[in-house]
Amino acid sequence: MTAAIKTHDSSHFALPVQVVNARVTYKNAPIHLLEKFTFKDVEAAHRAFVDKAGVDECVILQTCNRVEVFVAAKNADEAKVMGQWAEAAGLEKKDLASVEVSTGKEAVLHLMKLASGLDSLVVGENQILGQVRRAFEYSRANRYANANLAAIFDRALKVGSRVRTATGINKGNVSIASVAVNLADEYFDDLKTKRVMLIGSGEAASLVAKVLKNSGVDFMVTSRTYERARSFSETVAGKPVPFDTALNMLGQLDLIFVASTAPYFLITYERLQEAVKGRKDAVMIFDLSNPRTVDEKVATIHGVKLINMDQIAELVEKNMRSRMKEAHAAEKMIEGEMKSVDGMMKRMKAEPVVVSVFKSVDAIRERELKKALSMLGKKAGSDDNDAKVIEQLSYAIVEGILSTPMNYLRKEIEEGDMESEELMKIVAKMFKYEDEKKQQQQ
Template sequence: MSLVAIGVNHKTASVDLREKVAFSPDVIHEAMKSLAQRTPTGEAVILSTCNRTELYCNRIQADAVLAWLESFHGIDAEILRQHTYTLQDVDAINHLMRVSAGLDSLVLGEPQILGQVKQSFTKAKEAGTVGATLDRLFQNTFSVAKRIRTETEIGSAAVSVAFAAVSMAKHIFADMHKTNVLLIGAGETIELVARHLKDSGVEEMVVANRTLERAKGMCEEFNAKAVTLESIPDHLPHADIVISSTASPLPILGKGLVERALKQRRHQPMLLVDIAVPRDIESEVGELDDAFLYTVDDLHSIIEQNIESRKQAAEEAEIIANQEAVQFIEWLRSLDNVDSIRAYRTQSLAVKDELVEKALNKIAQGGDNEQVLLELANKLTNRLIHAPTQALTKASRQGDMSTLETLKSVLGLDKH
């Protein structure tokens, strides 16, 4: 059987080592082909992200996979072996399922990893390194990850500031696609906020930033409008949701500016989420009747509660992953049993055909029918019982009672 998973991740290796063992998009196809050539079944899938690099293979020794990885990247063997983990069969299956469900991620339950696993699987299929076993394994894994998302709360609670900000907005505005959003800043956090907003159905977004070109670059992905910070007074009255995250040392939105915007809105409520440190929005804004201001501290308290919620959900998810891994390994073992039965039957039929052919030739040459038939029966019996007899003799001489009892059961001797 010997399904193997070998890898490094954020728990076992530094960023420096993870960078050295990573596979860039321009080499990963050739890498998978090279690795697959080392396996009897030609199967290999490589998962390579910023937090992990993992190699999944079929019917190959773990040492051979590790040696290939050392050779491919030219990394010192001892250093690599100190920071890699090696898993086989049911443990390898369970690990892949846990990874795909976000149970092994830096952020517990994060959904992006499933998409990355699917991309790696697609690349492996394009490279021609996916056979029947790995195809079944990965397809089954995707179903398990979906089941975990459906049956547990592992992904429902926000555990990042960006996700928490958007989740709060969704609780307040039932129909997100009708809302107008003003994002202040164009850094990584605001970009992630914009992505969550787009996934939530928001269609109207304005991004205000000190550098207009930076804002334009981000807006292309989200079909948003880029403006300068100086234009905020013109766009604020139209904003149902304002989310701000800049590196400004002074507040960008003051009480007076927001108060004027609310008057133009005829006091329609406005949600303002300040996830900047130091603050982008003056705390006095929260005193206004129709302004609902939340700060990064408010979000962190929500996140802490949600992390605990995800930990409870993770326990349920672990049970599902373990059960599914055991079921898959049982299916895989059944294939091995089928192969063994097929091989034993083929071998026995070959012996029969050989001896029958010889017997027929003797009869054709004038041999005595009764004598030929008796000889055929004796030879066929001796050939078929030769291996079981040797096994019984060996177990008996070694006093191996467990094997002896198993052989008796298999051969039907325990019924006499």
């Protein structure tokens, strides 16, 4: 099953467990295929990965541009993870060819870039950070994400926020609709008080409508058939107006967005010249159609400001170039964070051994303490002051002896290489840590 899966591996990253990320994104699958990979029941999907795929932790992220699964386990089986995804989403074996899989360091690095907006369709977009946070919080609240995934998701969310604060990666509008509405907002003193018309009912028009709606701007919408305008207003936004009525209102409008696929001019020079005759206030028109549906000659009419797609596209490209420059700074920040995460994961790897050593020695302390107190005719935990002093002394001796070597072990594991791994194994063997693990598993 995994033969067709694109895999990135990193076996030298010091994770106490194996982290696997399986994803299908806009990069390698069209939207209609992405929909096939989505989980209709997210709660059931989380539960199935934990119960049937043999993983300890799971986070599922679903957006319009991606479906991703993050899992953590001591011995994660990629084939089982993929098999469970196929079963939960009703996929066929051939569909798995679109899945990309990363493990270890590469999985963590992908999450860092994802939260920072470097893996988005629009570089630096803000929405993905909130989507990652909500997906993680859902898994943590329902106990599907524990110490291991919590550690890397917390770091990823922090670096994602820091990247946006310290760089300009999310500055400047990079969508045609956002740039157009932003220009209109800069042109008028108060856009919310203006009479706005949107001509069109397709994808481009819906993007403009969403930006206007999110900006709190009321607007009218029209299309060549009233039914389309009405349906558009119900599903997207805007107050529907019949097309002929809209054309007769041109002289009363302050701002017009035209985003249509009509093969002819919807706003002609003659019609607009007659409509604005005697008007004192300016009219702003955005022609977002391809091909253009506003006669370019209207720009010569006094009081009319026309902005076409080429002008907006130039601004979008400028903003995008600026974001790409900032992306390099973001990658440097992520690189530094990855070193920090590596150290953190190494500490987590050493911690069970350290805890085991303290437990092992403390058991000896407690045993010998009881012997000593018994010989003195005293009992541990009693109100006898001498017994209390001896007990505190036993704790202090253990702490004094173990703290320095155990802190040294932590530091060596965090900063060291394969030799440090061997050191940890020796310490574990000396204090029978392996035997203890086996007993717990029995």
